[in-house]
Amino acid sequence: MPASDTSRGIAVPDERHRWRCGGCGNLTRFDVVRTATTREFWHLDLAGEPAVEQSETLEGTISSVTCRWCGRSDAIQVVPRPEHDEPSAESSAPSPGTGQGPDS
């Protein structure tokens, strides 16, 4: 098994970032090769048939991201999402009461 190539490692975009292909400008279509370690709860019935009832990803590593449009895997950039370009103002709309009274 070859050692992971960290020189070209792709950062996973968080909630404020996204991928962008520097070759063609694609923002939405990528082929992602990912290795994940998961823990699963297997529930076997009395006949021995297993069913995965719970799955939790413990660790994930992205080995490559390839643009679906132009096929380049060496031009993927992590850029800020547009909605986070400007400082976000918190909007708290007042919620009306439910109209429940204490009367019986």
Ligand SMILES: [Zn+2]
């Ligand atoms: Zn592209």
